[in-house]
Each structure stands twice: as structure tokens, then as C-alpha cells.
Amino acid sequence: MPIKSYLALAGENKLEALRTEVLALGCEAIPAENKDVLIVISETKNEEEDKALLEKLNRMKNLRHLTLVSAFAE
Amino acid sequence: MSSIQINRRNFIKKMAIASAAAAAATLFPGIIFPNDQLKGLPDGDDIQWKKSPCRFCGVGCGLLIGLQNSKAVAVKGDPASAVNKGLCCVKGYHSVLALYGKDRLTQPLIRRDGKLQPATMKEALDLVASKMKDTIAQHGKDSVAIYGSGQWTIPDGYVASKFMKGVIGTNNLEANARLCMASAVTGFMTSFGMDEPMGCYEDFDHADVFVMWGNNMAEMHPVLFSRMLDQRLRRNGVKIIDFATRTTRTSMASDRSILFKPQTDLAVANAICYEILKNNWHNRGFLQKHCVFKSGKTNIGYGLEDNFKFTDEPKDMSLEQFRAFLEDYRPEKVEKLSGVSAKDIKYMASLYGDPNKKVMSVWCMGPNQHTRGTWMNNLIYNIHLLTGKISTPGNSPFSLTGQPSACGTVREVGTLTHALPYGSVDNEKAREKAAKIWGVPVSNISPKPTYHTVEMFRALDRGDIKFIWIQTTNPMVTMPKLKRYRNGAKKEDRFVVVSDVYPTPTTDVADVVLPAAMWIEREGMFGNSERRTQHFEQMLQPQGEAISDAWQMIEVARRMGYEKYFPWTKENHVGKIWEEYYKFHEGDKHGIAPYEVLKKEPGVIWPYVNGKSTKWRYHAKYDPAAKGDSFDFYGKPDGKAWIWARPYEPPPESPDSEYPFWLNTGRVLEHWHSGSMTRRVAVLHQAVPHAYAELHPSDATKLGVKTGDKVKLTSRRGSIVMPASVNERGLPTEGQVFVPFFDESLLINELTLDSFCPISRQPDYKKCAVKVEKA
Ligand code: SF4
Numbered sequence: 084m085p086i087k088s089y090l091a092l093a094g095e096n097k098l099e100a101l102r103t104e105v106l107a108l109g110c111e112a113i114p115a116e117n118k119d120v121l122i123v124i125s126e127t128k129n130e131e132e133d134k135a136l137l138e139k140l141n142r143m144k145n146l147r148h149l150t151l152v153s154a155f156a157e
Numbered sequence: 158m159s160s161i162q163i164n165r166r167n168f169i170k171k172m173a174i175a176s177a178a179a180a181a182a183t184l185f186p187g188i189i190f191p192n193d194q195l196k197g198l199p200d201g202d203d204i205q206w207k208k209s210p211c212r213f214c215g216v217g218c219g220l221l222i223g224l225q226n227s228k229a230v231a232v233k234g235d236p237a238s239a240v241n242k243g244l245c246c247v248k249g250y251h252s253v254l255a256l257y258g259k260d261r262l263t264q265p266l267i268r269r270d271g272k273l274q275p276a277t278m279k280e281a282l283d284l285v286a287s288k289m290k291d292t293i294a295q296h297g298k299d300s301v302a303i304y305g306s307g308q309w310t311i312p313d314g315y316v317a318s319k320f321m322k323g324v325i326g327t328n329n330l331e332a333n334a335r336l337c338m339a340s341a342v343t344g345f346m347t348s349f350g351m352d353e354p355m356g357c358y359e360d361f362d363h364a365d366v367f368v369m370w371g372n373n374m375a376e377m378h379p380v381l382f383s384r385m386l387d388q389r390l391r392r393n394g395v396k397i398i399d400f401a402t403r404t405t406r407t408s409m410a411s412d413r414s415i416l417f418k419p420q421t422d423l424a425v426a427n428a429i430c431y432e433i434l435k436n437n438w439h440n441r442g443f444l445q446k447h448c449v450f451k452s453g454k455t456n457i458g459y460g461l462e463d464n465f466k467f468t469d470e471p472k473d474m475s476l477e478q479f480r481a482f483l484e485d486y487r488p489e490k491v492e493k494l495s496g497v498s499a500k501d502i503k504y505m506a507s508l509y510g511d512p513n514k515k516v517m518s519v520w521c522m523g524p525n526q527h528t529r530g531t532w533m534n535n536l537i538y539n540i541h542l543l544t545g546k547i548s549t550p551g552n553s554p555f556s557l558t559g560q561p562s563a564c565g566t567v568r569e570v571g572t573l574t575h576a577l578p579y580g581s582v583d584n585e586k587a588r589e590k591a592a593k594i595w596g597v598p599v600s601n602i603s604p605k606p607t608y609h610t611v612e613m614f615r616a617l618d619r620g621d622i623k624f625i626w627i628q629t630t631n632p633m634v635t636m637p638k639l640k641r642y643r644n645g646a647k648k649e650d651r652f653v654v655v656s657d658v659y660p661t662p663t664t665d666v667a668d669v670v671l672p673a674a675m676w677i678e679r680e681g682m683f684g685n686s687e688r689r690t691q692h693f694e695q696m697l698q699p700q701g702e703a704i705s706d707a708w709q710m711i712e713v714a715r716r717m718g719y720e721k722y723f724p725w726t727k728e729n730h731v732g733k734i735w736e737e738y739y740k741f742h743e744g745d746k747h748g749i750a751p752y753e754v755l756k757k758e759p760g761v762i763w764p765y766v767n768g769k770s771t772k773w774r775y776h777a778k779y780d781p782a783a784k785g786d787s788f789d790f791y792g793k794p795d796g797k798a799w800i801w802a803r804p805y806e807p808p809p810e811s812p813d814s815e816y817p818f819w820l821n822t823g824r825v826l827e828h829w830h831s832g833s834m835t836r837r838v839a840v841l842h843q844a845v846p847h848a849y850a851e852l853h854p855s856d857a858t859k860l861g862v863k864t865g866d867k868v869k870l871t872s873r874r875g876s877i878v879m880p881a882s883v884n885e886r887g888l889p890t891e892g893q894v895f896v897p898f899f900d901e902s903l904l905i906n907e908l909t910l911d912s913f914c915p916i917s918r919q920p921d922y923k924k925c926a927v928k929v930e931k932a
Contacts, residue, residue, distance in 0.1 A: 086166065088173035090181055113174065115181065116189040122177040124170055152247065153176040153840050155169045 085133045086126050087154045089140070093119040097145035104143040108136065123149075168204070172231055176250040182379070187386045187410060208235055208759055209693035210683045211249045212676045213829045215307075215521075215558030216240065216378050217685025218249055219759045222677060224696055229253035229677065238759045240358060240689065246379040248829060251838045255675075255829075256697070258837030262658060262672035263701020273670060278702045281669050282709070285626070286716035288652050288668075292624040293325070302329035302613055302622050305706075306629035307337065307560030307567050310681030311690070312734040313628070313706040314566035316723070318578060320710055323595040324719050328574045328582055328607045329622065333630040334560060334567035335610040339919035340525040341556040342568055344534020347469075347916070348542075348799050350792025351746070352568050355774040356517075356553035357687040357762055361385055363551025364517035366508045368398045370537060371422060371523015371923075373887075375406040376826035378521070378557055386410060398505065400425075401523065402821060402923075403851075403895055404888040415505070416890055419819050419924045421495035423529055424805040426536035427486035429506045433543050434480055438510025440545030447788045448542050449795070450474045452482070452802040459528050459809035459912040463615050467915035474802060482802040494805070509540050515551030516541070521559060522823065526923050531916035532803035539800045547798075548776040548788060558686040560830075565684015569749075569763075570738070574613075575606035578741040582606060594740050596722065609918035611637070611911050618645025626654040628706045629673065633662035634831035634901050637909040637920045638874050656706055661833045662901050671709055674699035680731040681705075682755060689762045689770075692755035707734070745782040746791065808924045809912045812892060816872060816926035818856075819893040822905050823923075825886070832899035848900035849882040850929070853891045857883040860931050867932035870894065872925055875907035878932045894929055898922075 093101040098119045105112040111124040123140065127133040140149055181188050206221040219238025223231030232253055234245035265281035266273040276284075292301050303317050309332065321330040345352045361367075361384045374382040389395040399411035400422070408414035417425055433439055453469045460467075474482075488499035488506075509516055518541065524533035537554050538547075546552035558564050571577050578594075580587025583604050592599035608616050614636055616622040625646070636642045646653050646666045655667040658675045678699040684690045699705070704712075707730065711723045725733040735752040742749045742763070750761035754768075762770035766781045773779035775790050783789035790798040812819055827844045828835040835841040850868050852860070862868055862881045869878045879896070889895045896905040910925040 086169045086173050088177035090177055111170070113190055115185070116191060118185050118188050120181055120185055120188060122174055122181065122190065124173055124177075126166070126170070150180075151840065151843060152180045153173050153250065155173060 085130065085154060086124065087133070088152045089123040089125070090150045090152055091121040091123050091140070091146055092148040093121060094145050094147050095119065101143060101145040104145060105140070108139055110140075168231070172250070175233065175245075176247060179245055179250055180247045182383050187390065204231065207694065207696050209677050209696070210561060210685065210691035210760070211245075212252045212255065213248045213561060214378065215560050215563055215686045216380050217561060217683060217687075217689060217691060217760070218245055218380050219691065220245065220249060220252070222253060222696060227697065229256060229697060235759055240685065240687070240760065241380045244380050244383055247827060248835065248841065251841055254838040255834040256678070258659060258834070260660060260837075261700050262660065262664070262670060263703060264672060265702065266667075266670040268668045273664075273667070278704070281671060282712045283716060285654050285669055285671075286713045289624055289713065290717050292652065296623055298325050298327040299329055299607055300622055301325070301327065301624040302331070302608070302617070302626070304610070304613060304625060304627045304630065304632065305330070305332040305572055307332060307334035307558070307563030308629045309562060309566045309572070309706060311562060311565045311570055311684060311738070312681055312731050314570040314572040315578065315734050315738050316707045316710045318570055318572055319595050319722065320714050320719070322577065322582070322602055323591060323597045324601070324714065324722050326601040326603060328603050328605065329613065330572055331574055331608065331610045331613050332567045332572045333610070333632070333635065334563040335573060335919060336526070336635060337522060337559045337919070338525060338563045338568065339573070339917035340527065340530025340534055340914050341558075343531040343914075343917040344538065344556070347531060347801065348535055348538040349775070349790055353564055353688050354553070354555050354686065355548045356555055357772045358384070359772055360517050360551050360553035360555060361388060363515055364388075364553065365394055365514040365551070366396045366398070366516045368400060368505065368508070368516065368518045369407060369411070370518060370520035371401050372519055372521045372557070373401070373405040373407045373823070374519065375410055377559070377824060379826060381557070382407065396508065398508070400505070403890060403893065406886070415497055415501050418494070418496045419821070419893075420527075420808045421491070421497075421805065422524065422533060423536065423803065424486055424491045425495050425497055425502060426533070426540065427483055427805065428488045428491040428502045429509060430536075430539055430543055431483040431486045432488060432503055432506030433510050433540065434483065436506070436510060438506070439543045443545030443788070444476065444543065447790060447797055448800050449797045450476060450479045450802070451799045455804055456806065457915045460611065460915055460918065461809060461912050463619065464612070465915070469916060471799070479800065479802055485804070509544050509546065516546050517551065517553045517555055519555050519557060521557040523923065525556070525919060526921050528808055528912050528914055528921045529803070529806060530914035530919050530921070532801070535801040535803050538798070542798050542800050548773050550773065561685065562683035564686060564688065565682060565690055569684055574609055577602070578738060590741070594737060611913055611918065611920055614642040614645060617651060618642060618648070620648070620650070623650060624652045626656070627663055628656040631657070631661045631663045631831040631833055633666055634898065634904060635906060636911075637906055637922060638911040639904060639906040640875060656709055657833070658703070659833045659837065661831065662904070672701060672703040673709070674703045674705045678703065679705040682735070687762060689760040690749060690755060691760040694756070808921065810910055810924070810926045812926045816928045817892065818927050818929050820870065820872065820908060820925050820927040821889065821893060821895045821923050822898050822909060823895065824899065825897045828897070828899035830899065832901065836899070847880070848897050848903040848905065849880050851882045851885070851887050851889055851895040852929070853889050853893065854883055855891055856929070857881060860929060862931050869930045869932040870896070870908060870927050871930070872908035872910075872927045874910070877903060877905060877907060879903045894927065
């Protein structure tokens, strides 16, 4: 059951819109207070689901850049 | 899902959030997340937390290691640590994962029929001892050597020093800190007569101005950099200046980024001194009472030839003569040489010169890995001494270390050819003291230093050294002009022993490989950049047959007949070693904390006097060893600090028509040194999977390359092909290429030059000439 954290960089002034997109994909989102950056926490059942989610995350409209920070498997 | 599972998942999520926040702090300096979302990690039901300094860099963050089912499963910053106050960087968060790479060395290997083959620990240690003994019998004691590390624990270094210098009687002991800190040591010794910074990390909380000299702190010392940024958020008027040869994440977060041409920091530092004196910003009373002026030899060479020798000859000079020396460094003149505008030089001088500003200078590899590294250190001290901004909170020239125990193990224990745990081998009193504590005849300790690191590997190549034991370091990635030293190590009648935790290019050239217990798999101490010693207990069983470096050496020494010098048991040896080592430093100038205190505290700064750490040295208000009522630079016999006239001299190799680019090498945030541990942590490896050649966009355009395209770099010593990186992490100036050295499959040190500072003997990894072509 992988749990991963990412840093998502939003397009200019698109942080809130990006947050909405992240939440809609069932992830947790913690926006920074002073930069267009979001911590994204994903929790999936297996590698396959994880891969599919990553594809969706990467397709988000308001996303400029996504970086994986940590990955933990139970 | 059971409540235990829910707790566990919650816990992992918090870990994931914490490491993302830490990564964000270094990628986007100054970033703020809502506090309530980043609350500390919950204690998992069955997780036990134990304190340890971080395994990686010289910042020496205090960590809490989460242990569960005999495994290290989590890390958090220790809120009780004065170093990091609960913070941690991405390397620290993932540090425990480096224990569990799939290919950990768990069994000794012996080369048989040209191949490394599994062996028992007994077999391997017997072979090492007999080879060492036979080599000494055949070729003399100076034919054997140990090459250790600033990642050795203090007990490891202590055993090596006693074994080699006291018992065997050779000064063939060096450590990789020669490659990163030697210029800092000789800088301190020549300016103050004693090693290591006078201040401590608390200076970050007091300084108004921070000047980083060639130091990409955002990546190399990220937690301290966060502390600096935090001060700028909290206090008005705090200024951060990045003075460097390339634009980095540090530059982006600074108030001013000032770029200089390689090597010309020497001239700019002198120009700052010129301006300070010209504008009467110097502190006359301080200078009269506490400083003297000196000049030394010039045109001192670059150490490119074998058996290079140099001894400086300090001569007295007056303030007026010093002023006359600085006439060559008027800002307008230096502007042409350095590329730094006279305006910027004057601006920097005005920050140092402002009597109402406390200034901290911070540096690491930029000034140290420099063919005039000692001079660069002297020059930064000159600026602080001229203005009297030293040894008081916030006024602090602060040389940072790269490795977790470069200070503790190499500089304090003295695991360099010239040094003893107290004083140097050429000092009779120091030899007598060591002999008495070690219980060896004083005649055992040779008064003559032998080989510093580069010369040690040259001696191995020449055949003057026949046996070398390398522990906790990876010289077949990190030596400059690597090909010569790798070929030397592979020669027929050389015997190479390597103790490490993973296979590396250095184990590839070994005749015997000994698996080492890593970090918290054994008990130990590290000493960080601010003179802080931190103890960690053994939390895990070593993997397979691995044993600690110290115990490996003790086992070999015993087999060679030296049991009486190492009478300790496996269980008590760390405490016993500390008790013995403690005797070297007794007194108020360098007293260290007793073992029991170290076990309890999250770190203790030396001098530890009457149960208290001395945070600022050389000032009577803070330092019990200082006489009088203010400054006392007691490292020098007359209590005065030395201001040195040190000129600009060019590097041994500069770009020309054939090799038109500067090559600068260095590190990246995610990888520790040669990458042997961090490349085994999936997240860190994925973040930066391979080395690259960072180019300025206009050079890239001229070459017709973009990020990912292959470029060929060629120096007079070799060639390498690697992907280009344009407008990514860092931005070199035009005509410069930067390559990180962590990648063992792209060995940039095949191209670097083995020139070094003649005083410190530290090589310069920041400057040589290369050609860049599209591959
Ligand atoms: S800053 Fe250095 S000591 Fe601190 S957590 Fe990072 S690597 Fe470890």
C-alpha cells in the first residue's frame, strides 16, 4: 500500500485551482502560504493504482511541475 | 483496518508530509506551510525513538531514529537539538533507508585468482594482519598506510592514530578530510594558532549580515541555510549575500548574488580590506591590542610534481606596510580581474565596515578546495580582524565542514600525517604526552610527517607504499587526476584493503574487502562544524558479519601482537577509548565532555569547562580560558591574531584556446559525497539519477545542445561523455561548466587536476581547463 509525497508547483495564481484538482483525485493537499507550491500526499492500494494516479496527477491542468519526494510502502 | 494499522498509516503519512516540507524548504527557500498541518510525527504504538547525529553532512543535525522490530523505520528532527531545532533535510529524512540497500556488504571478500571471493571474517582479518606485518618486515614501517575519513566516528579515528603513530610508529595516516577541510585547518593555525571556529551556530541568530564565500548552502548545508532565512523573516534588515562563481539555489534566495571569476576571490578579499582601511572602518583599538601583521612567501607553487615541498616563512610587517601591500587591490583595478564591479566590492566592504552591523562570513569548499586555500581562509579572517568583528555573538568568520565528523575525528583526533590527538608530531611535548597516554616509548612516535593524501596515493603509485587500508571513504571516485591513482592502486605488488558498507569503485581495486557496521549499527561519536560532539548508541545489529572500523583495526592490531595497547572488550571499547582520549584534551582550552555527559546530552560543544560548553572562544566574557577582560587569542604565544598579506596568484591551469572552459565540480543536495549510500535510496536516486554537465544557455546554444543531449568534456587528463543540463538546477557563468561528482559511472575526477595548496596540501577541485563538444 504505497504512500507517497510530492511537491506540486502550480501555474501562476493557480494554487487554489490546483488544490481542487488534487483533492478531486482523492489525495491530500497542503498548500504553502507564500509560494505556488503544494504538498501532495497520495495513498493507493497497489503499484498499478499508484501508476494510474501518477498519470492523472501529471495531467492536471493547473500543474507546472510535479516532483516525487518520498515513497513508503507498508 | 485495525487501529494499529491506522496509526501506522497515519504515521507514514506524517513522515511523507515532513519530508516533502523539508524538500520544499530547500527547493523554495523561505517557503511557509500552515503549522497545524505539519505537526510532529505521532508516536507509533511500538516505535521507540533514540537520538543520533545525522549520518550525512557536517551540519550535524540531531535526529530521532524510530526503531521497530529491530529495524530503523523512521527519522525526525530532534527538537531538543540546538543545531536543527527539529528541522531536517531530505537526506536526513531518508538517512535510515541508506542502511538497507539490497547490496550491503555483509561478508568479507578476498581476491583470489583475480576475483573477489567470499571469505570468513577470521580469514580476512588474519590475512590483513599478516600482510601488514610482512610488508613492514620487508619494506619498513613507512611502507604501510591507513587512509580514513571524516565519516569515521571519533573512536575509529582514535584507534587508527594510536595504532599507526603510537604502536607501529609511522605517520602514514591520512583521512579524506584533507580533500575538504585542510585549508580551513591551516587557515586557523596560521591566523590564530588553534584549529576550528571561534563561534557556534548561535551566531546565525545574532548576525545582521551573512556573506557566503563560494558556498552553496541551500544545497550543502540546508538546515543552516533555513536558519539563516528564518532570521531574515523574523528580523528587519537582515541581509544575505551570495558571493560565488555560479548561480545556484543559494543565489536565488539571497538578497544579492555577486559573481566572481574563478580564483579572483583572493583579489576581491584584498580589495575589501583596502576599502575598509581607506574609509577608516577598521577598529584601531582592537588592531593595536589584539593583532599583528605578517607576510609570507609568494609564488609558492601548486604541488603538481611528486615529493613537492614547501615551508612558509612568516615575516613581521606594520599596518603601514600592509596598507602599501593593499594598494594593488583598489576596487577599480580588481574589477577588471575579477569581473566584480567596484561598486559591488565597495558594497561588500561597507557591510563589513558598518560598526552597527554584526557580520557572519560562511564558507566551505569554495575557499578550501583552492590552490591558495590557506590564503583565502587568512583573507576572510583579515576582514573580520580589521573590523574587530570576531569571537562575539553574530560576529563570526565561520568555516563549515562537509562531513559529519571532519572536525571531531580528523581535526580533533588528528588523523592526518602531521597530527596527534593533541598537537603535532614535530612537537616534542606533544609526542611525550601521546606516548605517556598510549603507554608506548616516545621513540615510537616519529617526529616527521610523511605523506599527505595526494602524496600518499602518489607513493602508492610509485611503490613507496605497498599496503594501504582504506576505511569509510571512496578515493577511486574522489581523488583528482583519478586515472593515475587508480592505476597505482592496481599495480601488482600493492595490497589494498577496503572497509565499507557497499561495493564501490574503491572496493573494485581491493585485495580484501571488509564489511563495516554502519552508523547506528555500532556506538560512536561525531564532531560537527561548531565544535559539538554528539554521541549515538548502538541501535541495530550490524548486518551479516559486519563489524565497526575501530573493531576491525583492534582485531588486526591484536593479531600483530599489540593486544596490550587495545585491552578493551567489544562491549566497553567506546567508553574506554573516550576515557583515554579525554586525557589529551584536559584543560580549559580544549576540554571535552565526559562520556556519561555525552550519552545524556543532544551534543556538547568543546571547550567544555566546569560542566558548560564554551560557545565563543577567545573572549573573556564567554571563554574561561581567555585572560583579561576582552579578546585573548591564546592560540598564539603573544595572545595576538595574525593578519596576513596574501596576494592574488593565478591558478596553475586556466582556460586557453585549446581548453576554453573552466571546469568546476561539486555536490547536489540529494547525494552524499560519492553517492555510494544515497544512490541506494530510491527517492534520492530518482531525484538526481546521474551526473550532468551544467552549461550556460549561451554556451549551450553555441554548441547546439539542450538539456539531455550528450556532451564530451576533455581535459589534459581525460575525457568523459555525459548529458548536458541547461537552465535547470544551477547556472554557471559563460565559459564555465559544472559537474557533480556523486556518480561513479561518470567519474569527473578523471579530468580534474591534482594541484593543491602548498600550505594545506588540499587539492583544488574547482578549477581546471576543459574543452566541451557536442558528443
Ligand atoms: S542538513 Fe546535513 S546533517 Fe542536517 S539532516 Fe541534512 S544532511 Fe543531515
